[in-house]
Amino acid sequence: MYPSSNSKDSATTDRCVVVVCLGNNPLNIDTNIKDLVTAVAAHHEQVSFLVADGLYNLEQLIPKRTSPSAAKRMALKAGDAMENAIRRVNEAWILSNDVSAEPFSISRWAAVKDETFDKVFDLAAKYRNRFEHQFRSASEYYIWHRLHINKVDNRRLEIFTQYILEELPVQLLGAQLHGERYSQIYQPVYLQPSQDPMSDLEKTYYSPILDLVEAYRNDAEFMREMADLAPGVPLPRLTRLFFDRPMAQD
Numbered sequence: 731m732y733p734s735s736n737s738k739d740s741a742t743t744d745r746c747v748v749v750v751c752l753g754n755n756p757l758n759i760d761t762n763i764k765d766l767v768t769a770v771a772a773h774h775e776q777v778s779f780l781v782a783d784g785l786y787n788l789e790q791l792i793p794k795r796t797s798p799s800a801a802k803r804m805a806l807k808a809g810d811a812m813e814n815a816i817r818r819v820n821e822a823w824i825l826s827n828d829v830s831a832e833p834f835s836i837s838r839w840a841a842v843k844d845e846t847f848d849k850v851f852d853l854a855a856k857y858r859n860r861f862e863h864q865f866r867s868a869s870e871y872y873i874w875h876r877l878h879i880n881k882v883d884n885r886r887l888e889i890f891t892q893y894i895l896e897e898l899p900v901q902l903l904g905a906q907l908h909g910e911r912y913s914q915i916y917q918p919v920y921l922q923p924s925q926d927p928m929s930d931l932e933k934t935y936y937s938p939i940l941d942l943v944e945a946y947r948n949d950a951e952f953m954r955e956m957a958d959l960a961p962g963v964p965l966p967r968l969t970r971l972f973f974d975r976p977m978a979q980d
Contacts, residue, residue, distance in 0.1 A: 731756075731765040732921075732931060732972040745776035747905050747912035750816070752786035752808045756918045756973035763819040766918055766971055767834070771823075774914070777834050778907050779816050780900075783809030784839030788893040792886050793877055809838055835908060842905045849959045850899040857952050858895070861945050865891050868938035894939060901943045902956065904966035913966045920975045931972045940968075 748770065756762040770777050787805035790796050796804075813836050820834045858865065869890035873879050879886070904913040921927065925934050946952055947965075 731762065731769060732927060744774060745778065745910060745912055746770055746774040746914040746916055747778045747780050747907065748916045748918065749780050749782055749900065749905075750812060750918065751782050752805070752812060753789065754920075756920055756971075757812065757816065759976065760815060760819050762918070762973050763816055764823060765973075766916075767820060767823050769971065770916055771833055775833060776910075778905075778912060779813075779834065779836045780842060780905060780907065781809050781812050781816075781836065781838050782897075783812075784843075785893055785896060788889055788896065789877075791889050792873060792893075793879055813838070837907050841907060842900060844906050846903065846906060846960050846963075847899045850903055850956060851895060853952070853955055853959065854898045854902070854946065855895055857946070857949065858891075860949065860952075861942060864938075864942040864945050865894060868894060868942050871938045894942060897939065898943070898946070901939070901966070901968065902946060903960055903963055911963060913964045915966050915968045916971055917968060918971045918973060921972050925972075927974075932970060935970060935972075 748766065750757055757766070767777070783805045786808055787801050790801035790804050791798070816834075816836055820836075823829075824832070824834075866887060869887045870882050872890055873882050873886055900915070904911060904915065906912070919935065921931070922935060924936075925931060
């Protein structure tokens with residue numbers, strides 16, 4: 731794992747949430763989980779892992795016409811495997827570091843969907859038409875470059891648009907878990923092929939979804955309405971944690 735250029739600035743709260751996307755992600759490797767845990771636990775007393783199986787459920791519908799029930803089963807299975815891996819590594823880390831208090835918790839995506847989440851989701855959907863170009867660009871980029879699917883049709887675009895809308899409340903407002911508000915978000919990601927490890931990785935990482943988040947944040951009318959829905963809630967800070975891709979096996 732590469733040191734985060736934002737790590738010192740990120741140490742502004744006693745708690746953080748690590749959003750774990752499923753599929754091809756760095757935390758499929760136990761040593762990466764251990765490195766991440768060591769890094770974030772140095773700055774935060776409470777570390778909550780949010781396994782994004784709800785997003786993965788939608789993702790499974792994009793490549794082919796998987797039935798909703800089959801997609802749900804695949805997401806549940808992948809979420810269980812990731813949760814078990816994180817729990818196993820965390821327990822070993824606690825033992826090796828002689829920690830008395832439990833610093834870690836693990837939640838699934840359904841746990842973050844409270845009343846405020848639903849209100850922000852509905853608000854983001856209401857403003858969707860203002861950002862149709864950004865939604866389409868983000869969806870096309872993801873389908874082409876992440877899922878490696880050449881054909882982008884309206885069905886796939888709409889599914890990934892729903893994926894983005896489902897993610898936006900956490901990106902825009904943080905996460906409410908275990909009765910606490912989490913405004914510091916970490917996201918483990920692989921280096922993109924175009925990135926130089928010696929560069930500012932946060933600045934050179936391209937995320938079309940982040941462009942969409944910024945578009946919402948730059949809309950004064952939307953931000954006023956969101957502030958009315960969640961008064962006093964600070965805007966979250968997203969920090970990516972970068973990992974090398976595993977070497978291809980012969």
